[in-house]
Amino acid sequence: QTVVTQEPSFSVSPGGTVTLTCGLSSGSVSPSSYPSWYQQTPGQAPRTLIYSTNTRSSGVPDRFSGSILGNKAALTITGAQADDECDYYCVLYMGSGTWVFGGGTKLTVL
Amino acid sequence: QVQLVESGGGVVQPGGSLRLSCAASGFTFSTYGMHWVRQAPGKGLEWVSFIRYDGSNKHYADSVKGRFTISRDSSKNTLYLQMNSLRAEDTAFYYCAKEGAYYMDVWGKGTTVTVS
Numbered sequence: 001q002t003v004v005t006q007e008p009s010f011s012v013s014p015g016g017t018v019t020l021t022c023g024l025s026s027g028s029v030s031p032s033s034y035p036s037w038y039q040q041t042p043g044q045a046p047r048t049l050i051y052s053t054n055t056r057s058s059g060v061p062d063r064f065s066g067s068i069l070g071n072k073a074a075l076t077i078t079g080a081q082a083d084d085e086c087d088y089y090c091v092l093y094m095g096s097g098t099w100v101f102g103g104g105t106k107l108t109v110l
Numbered sequence: 111q112v113q114l115v116e117s118g119g120g121v122v123q124p125g126g127s128l129r130l131s132c133a134a135s136g137f138t139f140s141t142y143g144m145h146w147v148r149q150a151p152g153k154g155l156e157w158v159s160f161i162r163y164d165g166s167n168k169h170y171a172d173s174v175k176g177r178f179t180i181s182r183d184s185s186k187n188t189l190y191l192q193m194n195s196l197r198a199e200d201t202a203f204y205y206c207a208k209e210g211a212y213y214m215d216v217w218g219k220g221t222t223v224t225v226s
Contacts (some may be wrong), residue, residue, distance in 0.1 A: 001172075034212035038155070045205055045220055046155065051213040089155050093212045097160055097169030101147075104154040106154075 002026065006102035012051050012080045012109055020040040020105045022090030028071035033092040035073035037066060040104075041086040049088075051073060077107075085109040112136040114206050114218030115144035122223045126196050131222035132189040132206030132218060140164075140184040146191050147217075158204070159191065174200075196225045 003025035012018035022035055029035055031053050038046040048057040050066035053073065065076045073092070077084055090102045118130040130136035132144070145152040146158040159180040160169045168180050189206050201224050 036210075036213035038214070040155075045217040046214075047209070048213065048215060048217070051210055051215075057215075087154075090158065091155070091213065097162075097167060098171070099145075099157040099160070101155045101157055 002094065002100060004090065004100045004102040006088075006090060006105045009106045009108065010101065012077070012084075012107065014043060014080060014082065014109055016080050017076065017078045018080060018107065019069070020075045020077075020088055020090075020107070021069065022074070022102050023072040024092070025031070029068060029073045031068065031072070033094075035066065035068075036091050037064075037073075037075045038089045038091070040089065041084055046089065063084050080109050112216045114168060114208065114216060116204060116206055116218045116221035119204065119221030119223045121226060122196055124197060124225055126225070127192070127194045128196065130191040130193065130204055130206075130221060131221070132191075132209070134187045136190065137208065139182075139187040144180075144182060144189045144207065145207040146180060146189075146216050147207055147214065148200075148215075148223075149205070150199070150202040153202075156202075156207045160209070161189070162210070195222070196223075198225050201225045209214060 005023045037050040042048045054066040067074050088103045089104045113135045115133045120209045161180045177195045181190045205220040206218045208216040
């Protein structure tokens with residue numbers, strides 16, 4: 001069973017830059033996995049940030065960017081703000097009409 | 111604008127059944143695939159199921175295969191998730207989401223299912 005891996009937690013200073021990653025327990029993430037990223041604050045539904053590796057969803061500020069770094073997908077947040085403090089999830093398309101989410105990263109801004 | 115409203119959640123005993131609905135508006139429902147995604151209390155997101163825009167293909171996570179059935183009624187702009195043989199580990203918040211190009215584009219606010 002393929003596992004999608006994310007850092008359980010990460011910390012960034014206000015105004016700083018942080019890169020969260022999304023990997024596979026076996027193999028590499030490629031654009032054909034169509035990595036996408038979601039932001040979720042407590043008690044709220046997820047919000048789509050990035051899809052198809054690096055395309056920002058409508059209304060998402062350009063402080064958020066996606067890429068492939070090495071063998072992982074990456075979400076980079078520049079100029080971190082207090083309200084960026086929440087959970088971030090990636091999901092990968094596994095083929096045959098199935099997707100797998102990563103376990104999520106809890107981002108702290110302090 | 112695009113709106114998705116889930117309903118049908120509740121408390122059910124282990125082994126019981128429940129049917130979730132997701133009412134869609136603000137887009138041409140019949141031309142988009144739809145997902146169900148769930149989140150157990152205090153846990154991460156888990157993809158559950160996907161149905162193609164025309165209902166011709168349906169896909170499930172291994173954890174629900176054989177117990178859950180996804181369906182849609184384009185005349186009612188509604189997505190469904192029939193959940194049978196429910197287990198304690200199915201307790202979660204269930205979201206429906208409109209398909210993007212291999213991603214979840216727009217999310218509903220969710221409905222809660224408790225198996226106890």
